[in-house]
Amino acid sequence: MRAQATEFLRALRLHRENGAGAPVADHTDAPRALRRAARRISGSLHTFQALLDGDWSEAIRPELAWLSGTLALEHAYASRLDRLLQALHRLSGPASPASPASPVSAGYPDPPPPGLPAQQSADRGAPDRGALTVGAAKAGALLDRQLTLARTRAHSTALQALGSSRFHAVADKVAVLASDVPLVPGAAGADLRPLAAAAEDRLTDAVAALPLVTAGSPYNAAALIHGLSPDPSPHPQDTPWHQVRLLLRLHRYAREVVVGDDTPVGVRLLAAGEALDRHRDAAEAAAAAAQAARTPRIAPATAYALGVLHADQRHEVEAARYAFQHCWRKEPAGTP
CATH class of the missing domain: 1.20.120 (Four Helix Bundle (Hemerythrin (Met), subunit A))
Known part of the structure; x- marks a missing residue:
């Protein structure tokens, strides 16, 4: 827990040095590192709570969950949009001549799993592409508009959270944790x-x-x-x-x-x-x-x-x- 608290503080310092932080596509950005450390600290609190001060644990766990959830939203919306647009392209684009109804497109391993009826597999991979293509472009534009707006709002919410007094209170608790884990008596050698x-x-x-x-x-x-x-x-x-x-x-x-x-x-x-x-x-x-x-x-x-x-x-x-x-x-x- 001390190591994860140190990672949290290191990510916090990186965030302050970079201002608004790196874009969501950067896998080393400070908000993601903060979220990862908060999630791991929270996980340790959940599993080993019998060895930790109860009042302290109950006070910090919901705050870590709030922080982790808030920082996860922007990336979640971006990934969701990318997944849906790729699926639309796959469903409405030209079928592969070699495998027009490949089970791989259904997420199944290759070869197809035993027990899946052949007709179901064929129906799964072959929607009415002609009718689908007509609406796919507008569907993609609608999803892009809705999820991009949601991502922008999530980004603003994350920035507001990282500048809030609530976040600073969490950071203060984690800073103490980096040097002193509040254990119950007798827990040190458990x-x-x-x-x-x-x-x-x-x-x-x-x-x-x-x-x-x-x-x-x-x-x-x-x-x-x-x-x-x-x-x-x-x-x-x-x-x-x-x-x-x-x-x-x-x-x-x-x-x-x-x-x-x-x-x-x-x-x-x-x-x-x-x-x-x-x-x-x-x-x-x-x-x-x-x-x-x-x-x-x-x-x-x-x-x-x-x-x-x-x-x-x-x-x-x-x-x-x-x-x-x-x-x-x-x-x-x-x-x-």
């Missing part, structure tokens, strides 16, 4: 392994409780029925998967504390994390497409293109769930 094991157990239980036993097969029609409906409410099956993604991240952080961050992360955990990241990105992109489709007085062709885009991203959600279940069933390698 064994951290049981607490890290408890974080892994929470992850295992959450995976076991996922609402989709059918995610073990590559086509989950029950989820798509709701996902492709006009209901504007969030997909009821997405939240438990997002929770698993959070718990997987906490497990990885706890593992780094126990075995050291120099120990390589197992392929199974990396693949599971990547699948859950794709799941989150596709679910949020689908929601953005659905929100754009509810814009008043848009042309039918534009609404059609956005509907196809929404369906495409919900299929990507199901593909990510299948990929997660596929890699999670593999036995972990014999690493510490």
Whole structure:
């Protein structure tokens, strides 16, 4: 925690030296480094809270979550727009002569997973490109306008947050943490392994409780029925998967504390994390497409293109769930 607090302060100094900071595309920009350090400190507080002063932990954890969430929005909107525009181009552009309905476009590995009916795979990769092309340009322009505006507002919000008294209060607490971790009496020599094991157990239980036993097969029609409906409410099956993604991240952080961050992360955990990241990105992109489709007085062709885009991203959600279940069933390698 002292090391992460030091990283936080180093990123804060970089931010102050650079003024407004580097653009979002720069992977070394100060706001991203601040967010990363805040997220890791918060993760350690969550897992090892029994060893830390309770009042102090309860006071700083919500503030770190606020900071991390605020700083994440600008990059999230930029990535979402890029994902949706690429998907629109793929769906409305000319089909590949070699593979007009390649399962790769559905997010499935190559070769296609067993159990996916051939007709479903063909339907997945071959929308009505003629009708789709008519509205794709306007759909892309609408998404660009909406998400660019959201990104600009998120950028302004992040700058305001970094200049606020609330942020300075968080920075002061982290500065103290860099030199003095508020431990409870007797915590200095405590064994951290049981607490890290408890974080892994929470992850295992959450995976076991996922609402989709059918995610073990590559086509989950029950989820798509709701996902492709006009209901504007969030997909009821997405939240438990997002929770698993959070718990997987906490497990990885706890593992780094126990075995050291120099120990390589197992392929199974990396693949599971990547699948859950794709799941989150596709679910949020689908929601953005659905929100754009509810814009008043848009042309039918534009609404059609956005509907196809929404369906495409919900299929990507199901593909990510299948990929997660596929890699999670593999036995972990014999690493510490």
